[in-house]
Amino acid sequence: MMVYALLIAALVIGVPVAFAIVVALVYFMATGEFPYHIRIVATQMFGGLNSYPLLAIPLFILAGELMNESGITRRIIAFASFLVGRMRAGLALVNIWASVIFAGLSGSAIADSSALGRIFIPEMERRGYPRDFSAALTAASSVIGPIIPPSIPVIIYALTVTGVSVPAMFLAGVVPGLILAVFLSAYVMIVAGDYARGTDDEDHGPAWKIVLEAVIPLLMPVFVVGTILAGVVTPTEAASFAVACALFIGLFVYRQIKPGRLPGVFARAMRDAAVIMIIIAAVAAANWLLTYNRVPNMISDFVLLYVDAQWTFLLAVIILFLLVGLFLEGIAAMLVLVPILHPIAVSLGIDPTHFGIIVIFNLMIGLITPPIGLCLFVVENVAQVGMAKIIARILPFFLVEVAVLLLITFVPQTVTFLPNLFGL
Numbered sequence: 001m002m003v004y005a006l007l008i009a010a011l012v013i014g015v016p017v018a019f020a021i022v023v024a025l026v027y028f029m030a031t032g033e034f035p036y037h038i039r040i041v042a043t044q045m046f047g048g049l050n051s052y053p054l055l056a057i058p059l060f061i062l063a064g065e066l067m068n069e070s071g072i073t074r075r076i077i078a079f080a081s082f083l084v085g086r087m088r089a090g091l092a093l094v095n096i097w098a099s100v101i102f103a104g105l106s107g108s109a110i111a112d113s114s115a116l117g118r119i120f121i122p123e124m125e126r127r128g129y130p131r132d133f134s135a136a137l138t139a140a141s142s143v144i145g146p147i148i149p150p151s152i153p154v155i156i157y158a159l160t161v162t163g164v165s166v167p168a169m170f171l172a173g174v175v176p177g178l179i180l181a182v183f184l185s186a187y188v189m190i191v192a193g194d195y196a197r198g199t200d201d202e203d204h205g206p207a208w209k210i211v212l213e214a215v216i217p218l219l220m221p222v223f224v225v226g227t228i229l230a231g232v233v234t235p236t237e238a239a240s241f242a243v244a245c246a247l248f249i250g251l252f253v254y255r256q257i258k259p260g261r262l263p264g265v266f267a268r269a270m271r272d273a274a275v276i277m278i279i280i281a282a283v284a285a286a287n288w289l290l291t292y293n294r295v296p297n298m299i300s301d302f303v304l305l306y307v308d309a310q311w312t313f314l315l316a317v318i319i320l321f322l323l324v325g326l327f328l329e330g331i332a333a334m335l336v337l338v339p340i341l342h343p344i345a346v347s348l349g350i351d352p353t354h355f356g357i358i359v360i361f362n363l364m365i366g367l368i369t370p371p372i373g374l375c376l377f378v379v380e381n382v383a384q385v386g387m388a389k390i391i392a393r394i395l396p397f398f399l400v401e402v403a404v405l406l407l408i409t410f411v412p413q414t415v416t417f418l419p420n421l422f423g424l
């Protein structure tokens with residue numbers, strides 16, 4: 001009991017999740033039945049990272065940073081504006097669909113909200129949208145990032161937690177991501193149309209130039225994901241190719257990456273990757289301890305004793321992850337809970353790919369829920385309007401995303417259609 005109290009206390013006072021877990025584990029090892037084997041924590045942490053496929057995570061993060069620096073973000077926005085900018089609530093729609101395109105490049109909601117927020121929040125305010133609404137919309141649309149491939153959470157889920165096929169998970173996320181974009185678009189066209197209509201005064205140049213400049217950003221995710229689906233490369237090799245392409249495009253095609261800025265780009269990528277990798281290492285040690293004490297078996301036996309229907313289990317999972325997402329970072333929650341819940345889902349006949357997308361979608365919603373929704377902090381840092389105003393504005397978007405979550409949960413064909421079509 002003291003272990004849990006120590007863990008909760010560390011989280012409450014603001015200790016990062018990974019270090020809070022390690023502190024609790026070390027205390028348990030020092031006072032429990034392993035008094036002289038604290039080194040087991042370090043061994044299990046290293047073992048959790050000793051995996052070649054995990055190299056895909058820092059590489060995809062670096063690729064996203066290089067794409068931001070290369071001017072690809074501006075070209076994506078110009079193309080999205082060309083497609084939907086003249087519709088009702090045009091700039092709000094551009095925000096959403098730019099996130100859809102950007103999702104195919106970065107695979108990270110944080111990167112999405114940071115890169116697009118710096119552009120859209122001040123621009124939407126200039127066009128008549130409330131600044132807090134613009135910030136909330138940017139955060140809400142950034143959730144699309146980890147759902148549409150390539151996706152860092154999908155790689156972690158598939159390679160380190162469950163062993164589910166990465167290509168199948170990538171394909172499974174496409175339709176849910178597009179459905180979310182359509183639902184968000186419908187909402188802003190109803191609500192945001194009173195603030196501004198269209199972006200007619202925005203001139204990005206001739207249509208042919210906009211489309212031509214967007215070809216490379218649009219083809220990159222197609223090529224990266226396509227080579228993985230075709231079995232030509234592994235996710236790690238595809239990530240390294242994405243880095244090489246982004247660097248070449250930024251240096252020699254668009255010529256917007258200055259060599260002097262590369263150290264800063266690499267430093268930001270290393271910092272963001274380190275946060276994720278430390279969490280993976282700490283949770284690997286925690287999962288080992290849970291398994292040693294047969295906690296997953298006890299929970300599985302308890303759940304299977306009282307839950308005999310797929311829909312009740314899935315509803316319970318949705319509620320659980322929505323609550324956990326309020327207090328725990330998504331990747332950490334996934335690494336702790338999925339090894340316990342995934343076998344139960346499989347035993348109940350739930351498609352593993354379907355269950356994986358439900359979990360990831362669920363936890364990504366946690367990025368826009370207080371008190372520790374990371375995307376909220378990112379957009380608030382740009383908007384500077386106060387967290388309370390953004391939270392009030394985010395509630396309708398949260399409800400829209402929960403509605404989409406329920407749809408993809410209880411209409412599994414929305415998730416499994418593409419993997420089945422490609423024989424995955």
